[in-house]
Amino acid sequence: MEKNAGTADRAVRIVAGLAILGLYFVAEPAYRWWALLGLIPLATGLLGWCPAYTLLGIRTCETSPK
Secondary structure (H helix, E strand, C coil): CCCCCCHHHHHHHHHHHHHHHHHHHCCCHHHHHHHHHHHHHHHHHHHCCCHHHHHHCCCCCCCCCC
16 A cells, blocks of 8 residues: 555544544434544544545655655
8 A cells, every 4th residue: 555645634634533533422322333434534544545545546645756
């Protein structure tokens, strides 16, 4: 997996993922499982790789000169 998410993109994903996961503690019990969707942006932010970006050919990270 080659990284395709830049630093700012990763930071936004991590913050958003943690915020969505935080909803688990304030949501009604019947809707708490929706908060687990926050694992997706959190994981992509921590890994620096987004499968949707790969499919769409998007890269937000800096490329190193060869």
